[in-house]
Amino acid sequence: MSTLKPPLDRDDHLRGASSAPIQLVEFGDYECPYCGQAHRTIAALRAALGDRLGFAFRHFPLVGAHPHAELAAEAAEAAGAQGKFWDMHDLLYGDQRALSLPHLERHARALGLDMQRFADDLRSHRHLGKIRADVHSGAISGVGGTPTFFINGRRHDGAHDFDSLLAALTLDPTERLQAHG
Template sequence: MSTLRVPIGPNDQVQGDPNTAKIVLVEYGDYQCPYCGHAFPLVKKFVEEYGDEVAFVFRNFPLTDSHQYAMAAATIAEAAGKQGKFWEMHDLIYNNQNMLSENMLKECVAALNLDINKIENDITTSNLQDKIEADFEGGVRSGVNGTPSFFVNGEKWEDYDGTYDSFVGLVS
């Protein structure tokens, strides 16, 4: 069984407290992947329903060979994070995944009232690409070969079957 090779750290996007949660769920995801799009509302419901019992970490794994906008979406989400709105952008992108395009990403920036100048500067001059590449490389080192890939408490979770019940089974 594969294990998470890169520990959760300060550069990760995290909901909840991984130090106190019973379940630490790490997802390697691609914003344009239809399977990630299907998993998104299930993960969201699971995190909301189980509250402090769950910490959720999202790491970028853009499959750029097959998903034209995956890297742009990951970059915009990380740039939004620099303005404290990663999760809002993450959710907005997944909620509108079927319309994913450069224009849709610009509309998301406007919808969240983000500073467009800061976004443009961040996506061209900051270390966002390095962060996304580090997420991707960490995923490869951990045995990720497709999206979504989940790790539960540091171990690759092979029992995700596309249903909400598979998540609920983690806490029972």
């Protein structure tokens, strides 16, 4: 079984506490329809598990199949530089057909970002290094497609639906029942 390389650190985008007992990392692509489905599943898991779950997202744009994925990742990072990574992340997954530059600019305006800074970041590819580091992390961790999940540092090779991920995240069967019901 593959392990996450490198492990989570302060450069990762994390929802929840780094001290949460369950750490879930997704390698994702904003244009991937399966990642869009996973986004909704992750939201349900976060609601079910609360502060027991820390969720991190690493970029893995499949540029050969998804021509807008890398620019969308750059937009998420540019928003992150202004403290709005998760807001942009949610908007991108909210409408995966709206990932061209005019749509990304509309999202940035809706989030109240400094538009000059956002445009400069995209034009200069300021955050492309971070995205490439995430892709490299995925490659050395055994990621071959998206979404790919790691639970507490170990790759999850099972299904990505709510029940399957919840079962993999929680070891105690009674905890699974309480979270689901």
